[in-house]
Amino acid sequence: MRLLALALLLGGGTVLHPRPVMAQMVVGASDQDHALIKRIEDHLNTITLLTAQFHQVAPDGKQSTGTAWLDRTNRRMRFQYDAPSPLLLVANHDQVVFNDSQLGQTTTMPMDKTPIGLLLRPHLELSGDVRVTALMHEGPEIEITLVRDESPGDGSLTLLFHEGKTLLLRGWIVQDAQGASTRVDLLHATVGGPPPPDRLFDTDIGDK
Structure with a gap:
């Protein structure tokens, strides 16, 4: 169950009062919406390297913390969970690898089959094969939900700003x-x- 929760790829919560916006179509998106989407796109593409502490809430409500490294230039990421969590996530070489050292289990998924793969694109265009399905701007808080247009069933990524x-x-x-x-x-x-x-x-983390 721990690997299953981790395989949902680092995200719990729901988008607050989203309103539909189609980034690829004029219908449903105002000029103001399009301008905000362009600002978000431009801002994301200035982030090449990010290091942060993180707080994660899993679907079952379980909380964990750790340190995250995102290297978008090279499409790689590491989520190192604080003890006593036995979990480690590494994304590199077009794969996302999860390891549970306590269970001795490692799971590998194609990066482009996971929503988080969108965030690791060195240049993310919020058009083309990426669709904006919801946009919320309430005070200083912004939430934008993205899916791959050809495979929305793979899941969605909601970025919080x-x-x-x-x-x-x-x-x-x-x-x-x-x-x-x-x-x-x-x-x-x-x-x-x-x-x-x-x-x-290093994605060879099965014994680490």
């Missing part, structure tokens, strides 16, 4: 094909800086 002087990515919600959601909140995030060691993104 806080709008101040600039946009701030503060986390995401991942919903799997069965409708179960996992939420990740980013804390003390740092954008940029020197690249982390390659060893952090």
Whole structure:
């Protein structure tokens, strides 16, 4: 069950009062919506490297914390869970690998079959094969939900932003094909800086 929860890819929670927006179509999206979507797209594509502490809520309500590294230039990520959690997630080489050292189990999934794979694209265009299905802008809080247009059944990725002087990515919600959601909140995030060691993104983690 732990690997199943982790395989929902790091997201619990629901989008608050979303309103449908079709990014690829004029119908349903105002000029203001399109401008906001373009701002979000431009902001995401300035984030090449991000390091943060995270707080995760799984579909069953279980909470965990840890440290996250996102290297979007090289399409790789590491979620290192704080003890006593036995879980580790590494995304690299077009794969997402989950390891539970306590159970001695490792699960591998294609990155492009997971919603989180959208976030790891070095350049994410919110058009083409990506569809915006919901947009919520309430005060400084923004939520935007994305799916792959050709395979929406793979699940959705809802990105959470806080709008101040600039946009701030503060986390995401991942919903799997069965409708179960996992939420990740980013804390003390740092954008940029020197690249982390390659060893952090080693997907051969079965014995580590």
